[in-house]
Amino acid sequence: MYGLMMDRPLLISDVLRFSRQNHGGVELVSTMGDGSVHRTTYGQAYGRACQLGGALRGLGVKAGDRVATLAWNDYRHFEIYFAVSGIGAICHTLNPRLFPEQLIYIINHAADRWLCVDPMFVPLVAKLAPRLPTLEGVIVLTGGDLPEVGGLRTEGYEALLEGQPEELEWPEFDERTASSLCYTSGTTGNPKGVLYSHRSTVLHSFGICLPDAAGISMRDSVLPVVPMFHVNAWGMPYACAMVGAKIVFPGPKMADGEVLHRLIVSEGVTLALGVPTIWLALLQYLETSGKDLGPLERTIVGGAACPPSMIRTFKERYGVRTLHAWGMTEMSPIGTVNTPRPEYVNLSPAEKLEKASKQGHGVFGVEMKITGDDGKELPWDGEAFGDLKVRGPWICSDYYEVEGASTSHDDDGWFATGDVATIDADGYMQIVDRTKDVIKSGGEWISSIELENIAVGYPALAEAAVIGVRHSKWTERPLLVVVLKEGVAATREEILAYFGGKVADWWVPDDVTFLDELPHTATGKVQKMELRKTFAGYVLPDDR
Ligand code: ADP
Secondary structure (H helix, E strand, O other): OOOOOOOOOOOHHHHHHHHHHHHOOOEEEEEOOOOOEEEEEHHHHHHHHHHHHHHHHHOOOOOOOEEEEEOOOOHHHHHHHHHHHHOOOEEEEOOOOOOHHHHHHHHHHHOOOEEEEOHHHHHHHHHHHHHOOOOOEEEEOOOOOOOOOOOOEEEEHHHHHOOOOOOOOOOOOOOOOEEEEEEOOOOOOOOOEEEEEHHHHHHHHHHHHOOOOOOOOOOOEEEEOOOOOOHHHHOHHHHHHHHOOEEEEOOOOOOOHHHHHHHHHHOOOOEEEEOHHHHHHHHHHHHHHOOOOOOOOEEEEOOOOOOHHHHHHHHHHHOOEEEEEEEOHHHOOEEEEOOOOHHHHHOOHHHHHHHHOOOEEEOOOOEEEEEOOOOOEOOOOOOOOEEEEEEOOOOOOOOOOOOOOOOOEOOOOOEEEEEEEEEOOOOEEEEEEEOOOOEEEOOEEEOHHHHHHHHOOOOOEEEEEEEEEEEOOOEEEEEEEEEEOOOOOOOHHHHHHOOOOOOOHHHOOOEEEEOOOOOEOOOOOEOHHHHHHHOOOOOOHHHO
């Protein structure tokens, strides 16, 4: 017997319609490429999304077509998200920092028909144009003059909107219809497309707004310092629209501590989200300028392990709560968030910090398990570690148009994350390492994440990464690669001595090398692959 409840599909267009109706005056603030500040509201954005939806149809865009974006975080990108998915087409966000060859591969693989492009990326597109046969034209995100884009048909965003009605009868369709597409960075082989649906996107938005997830509400002013081309800015545009939270889009200067600080203070930001590297830049700026974080209540730090020293600095020096979170492109991205259980209030500060440093507990909608080499499930005791597997309605069931069976998915429907983790009796998951980053020394595992977390607690270090390098006796040993803070000195010996008493002796890195900067991905994560390449032939001191 079926329940007698309405079978209304969960559609992205309904999210923006709701926010227009209920939160129409709430602001969306954008820092534009030229540094100027633009202000609009959910009400206005809805009208413009309707106009864009109409204009795209006029260009011949049909349900299921892929419309790509090469753009920073701002209001036009927000409107594109809703308009493209709203008419049943697929919003394909492209990462402008990929190598040209990768962009060409991805655009052709997705068979994108139109590309919405920020003026600053026009030269890049012009260069790639001859190799993009599926592309019918580009929409330049401007109200100004149109540049020449490698012979492609070119339309101007504002000109397209002009004259279109500010109301659109959004189509209704199956909620499982594809809504957006994001390729993972593809550390092995070609990048792979993760194809989100309306249903997964709306359910993820509900999930992420829960009080013990990001706890987003209409009282929040949210600064997503996560690019909109990376997992839909962690789902923030949809989630914020769902609850009517103000959004502050940072534009292109995401790793600039001064810009972030100014936005936080001037826009009353209560929640800011980003990868650890971004917050290192902000904390360094605060340290040198002596400024504080005014209205900021909490940060969500994820995408890479958040060092305990960062959690402590945010709390003790600036009164800001850090919620450590874990996720993946394949998971829309939220998997776990770390909010404390009520009984943790009685723990000592050191114990509290230890708990808060884990990647967090599950959010309803994500089931987790860890398995050993034999595939058998391991206990949730905080000690046993194994392959972390997940399943749920916002986790990808397969990649977009890949040949052959997916190696990431078990027959019984679980997705292997490629992370190695423990889960404690309270359900708090802790990443030990990525399967491919784990260092195997004499057959025993060393967690590169744990060593990095300790290293960045050393005051002289701005950033640190640990990779395994070949060793004739132990197979692999840890090498610590560091960047010193500006104007500060430290020796190899001083840095290594800092590990004393914090980890087992055999975990202490064998050597330290100093770099001016670490290689980062477009989203600010350290590119360990690049480091491994750079230090492929590195000979450790006791192996010389
Ligand atoms: P990419 O692999 O393209 O960088 P993702 O953003 O999907 O893309 O990366 C997901 C991976 O990032 C996870 O599988 C995990 O290894 C790592 N990760 C994400 N959040 C955390 C975290 N809080 N701590 C440690 N690792 C994390």
